[in-house]
Amino acid sequence: MTKKSRTRSIAIWTAVALAGAVCWGVIALVRDEQISAVWLLGAAVGSYAIAYRFYARFIVRKVLEIDDKRATPAERLDNDMDFQPTDRRVLFGHHFAAIAGAGPLVGPVLAAQMGYLPGTIWIVVGVIFAGAVQDMVILFFSMRRDGKSLGQMARDEVGPVGGAAALIAVFSIMIILLAVLALVVVNALAQSPWGVFSIAMTIPIALFMGFYMRVIRPGRVLETTAIGVGLLLLAIVAGGWVEDSSWADTFTLSPETLVICLVIYGFLASVLPVWALLAPRDYLSTFMKIGVIVLLAIGIVVTLPVLDNEPVTKFASSGEGPVFAGALFPFVFITIACGALSGFHALIASGTTPKMVQKESQIRTIGYGAMLMESFVAVCAIICASIIDPGLYYAMNAPAGVVGDSVQSASQAVGELGFAISPSELQAAADSVDEESLVARTGGAPTLAIGMSQVFSGAFGSSLQAFFYHFAIMFEALFILTTVDAGTRVGRFMLQDTLGNIWKPIGRVSWKPGLYLTSAIVVGAWGYFLYTGVTNPLGGINQLFPLFGIANQLLAAVALCICTTLLIKHGKVKWAWVTGIPLAWDVVVTLTASYQKVLSSNPKLGFFEQRSTFQAAIDDGKVLPPAKNMDDMQQVVTNSTVDGVLAALFAIMVIVVLLDSARIWWKVLVSKKQVETTEVPFVESKLWAPSGLIPTAEERAYMADQHTEDDGSVDTDREPVGSGSRE
């Protein structure tokens, strides 16, 4: 680097750091005054830039010691299928689309009950030091092992016990994740003919697209997706007509009916060939997802809304918030998983993505960078939830047991919580988006849709608010259902694989009875939790969401244990803190949360205390609100028992994985012997490609010199050039 460009670089990064610091300063210092969302965005983006430039670079260079002279599995094993050197910008898109879904949108909305500040700080700090680090380091270690999966790495590096715990963790998070996401969809669609019609139409649209791509025009993904998106927008508009027509009753479904529809749908999606339903839905939802996220970010930047929410609400310390029980620590860190630290990402960062990386240095863009993007989405979501009137927020997000089912009861309940909204204001809010009622529309999706419709109508015109609301609901439901499809299928394969060890035929993926049986088990498992969530008198989201968060953070603990173990095995004890500190934090959070969910003496928080309170009342023949009768009471007892056992099980698994890993760390550190590496041996690379999304000046000079294309087109005669990222 020349002296001039070095000076310029220092000046630019000092300016970025200052701008970020000013934004944080405004957020921290302004009190009793509403601030603009622009400060949150500025603080987040400034922090990301600094973290990416300095911390991520430090990790790839010093901690992981990436080597661009080493051929990646994509280069060595290129089979034109799963192993394939893929342009970094394309792979970034794939990886981002796979990791980002409803999680970063829903979690922050719920966590807004603590105020916008705790959630935003955790999203930004968490991603920089934990989430993005986990994604990138797992991606690196899997890449050095030809794309081994998380479960395989746990078995090979930690041992059979840790491996088994990892497998159980993956399977149980899958089930809870699917149940919670499906619950979000049910809560968004119940009693909404507009939403139900639009979503129902996505099934014939996807089937048509699948047929079109299979038979009429094989492989024409873009033209098919364009047709699909067109039909989809038509379906949303048509939903408005349906709502005003005689069909409205047909499409007004109760939550229980929707559960049955979803379970049948999930089963069919799991047994049908991928091309018919799953693949076309995936295209639709990916394009919609990226499109809407980009629009939302633009909308927020253009309209610069003011935050109505408090920085920190009283629920942060009292732990008595209606949306979910528990105090700021640990529950903000459990509720916001995706966007800050999400164990699930380790499943995608091992396995699929590492088989496609062109150059080792690109893991910084793909692993760390894509996670920063997801974090940015989460910040947008918490902004959306914080610009709407707090009275409306609580009327929508408190369970029906608290706010009742009319605008009058909701207005009164919100008043008791310490916020204000009049019945007529509540009705006006529902009318503005053409919904019957917005009371107790829990799950986060409707709240986000209200926030998004406010942003969009601020940016593009307010006459369309109802359309924007249903557009937002549709898009969330669409990609949640895609996750449910894909997750059921992945769960089915895992089950077939595991059961296949016991009884061979069931492991054969094409054996029909085995396929139906395992699909039914997976669907039945999440269907059970979904049904209890829908019918739970205490409210499904506030009971199940913490479990989902704990399961996700349990998986993060497994992933970070593997990372730390591998760093120690590679003789890098002095750098073990890079994944060790996030691991310690994650373990403390997860164990505290499960301890409180299992053993707290507050019946709103502790599952077993809840169980014994309701059981004692049953024994006395009494009915405790919000339960309405003895059946409700019995149901609460059963649900609390199941949920309590699960929370305890998750905590035990965290401890097992941690102890098993600590055993390995101890062994390696005491023996002081060089541990044999499980890395694939070095092979020299013949590929060249830029490291970051945008080539640096030196990379451009190299490209001009060698007549290379920006996509790193291969010229096998050429000598590879130096290692590392070039900045």
Add this chain to the structure above:
Amino acid sequence: MTVKEAFAGVRWYLREVSGESGYERHVEHVRREHPDAIVMSRRDFERMRQDDRNDNPRARCC
């Protein structure tokens, strides 16, 4: 950058990211690595790709 170049860039990205250009890449791959092999038709190639995804599902995160 001209408008035309920008448009070409967007088109390139969408084709790559959606996998639409996969067949061309495959043809190139076969011609380069196995010059004597017969190149699959697009229909057969897309079928093979779809059926491969059938047996190797990819998880989508939350």
